[in-house]
Amino acid sequence: MEILVFDDYQGLSRKAADLIKEQVTKDSQSVLGLATGSTPLGLYKEMINDYQHGLDFSQVTSFNLDEYVGLSGDHPASYRYFMEQHLFSQINIKPTNIHIPNGQAMDIERECRVYESAIQACGGIDLQILGIGHNGHIGFNEPGTPFGKETHLIELTESTRQANARFFSSIDEVPSKAISMGIKSIMKAKQILLLASGESKAGAVHQAVEGPVVKEMPASILQLHPNVVLLLDTAAASGLNRALVNQVG
Ligand code: GLP
Secondary structure (H helix, E strand, O other), rough: OEEEOOOOOOHHHHHHHHHHHHHHHHOOOEEEEOOOOOOOHHHHHHHHHHHHHOOOOOOOOEEEOEEEOOOOOOOOOOHHHHHHHHOHHHHHOHHHEEOOOOOOOOOOOHHHHHHHHHHHOOOOOOOEEEEOOOOOOOOOOOOOOOOOOOOOEEEOHHHHHHHHHHOOHHHHEEEEEEEEOOOOHHHOOOOOEEEEEEEHHHHHHHHHHHHOOOOOOOOHHHHHHOEEEEEEEOOOOOOHHHHHHOOOO
């Protein structure tokens, strides 16, 4: 695990964009795994900026980590809507190359299998972006989710629903279920970038990096991945043993 610590959110966002740029420049047909939440917003702004300065996303394929069950793609709190608004509508990725689980599928189990197969059919994910929940979840893989799961149906914890209630008009509107790539799907990515910003993530980051690898702390599995970069700001890194970190900005 490589741990890079930046003075601020802008620094980590720019570095994440540089790593994406490197990947897409090396292979124009790269497969990117993308995430939602507030954390990657700075990265997406930088990707849009790179596109405006000539970076070509026309051959890139994307797979998003997760989607709420029951929300249509035009619901403002759906992850499809979020991605369209904050990234896809502002770069030249082809709509047919964009993949997000369909939270309105009639047969959710089938949707999960089809989604997982689509990732493999594209040759797997080259570079996966992750955020981290306060409880250590990655994607929507809540504490206790078996590490062997591929794309699957998740029952959201109350704390995750509370944390995401800010995107809805009330907590009652937050769906109780989601489809998420599983830990096994995430671990198959060739490279993983985990982004975390702010003191509220310091505890989860500390446990994920320095704690035992246990399913109660889903992000701890990343300790076993051969190519992970953690991009943190100083606040998110504040719980870490300083000997582990590389202060770069
Ligand atoms: C949601 C998403 C996760 C994301 C997490 C953290 O639960 N499903 O993929 O990492 O939120 O969000 P934020 O970056 O807003 O703290």
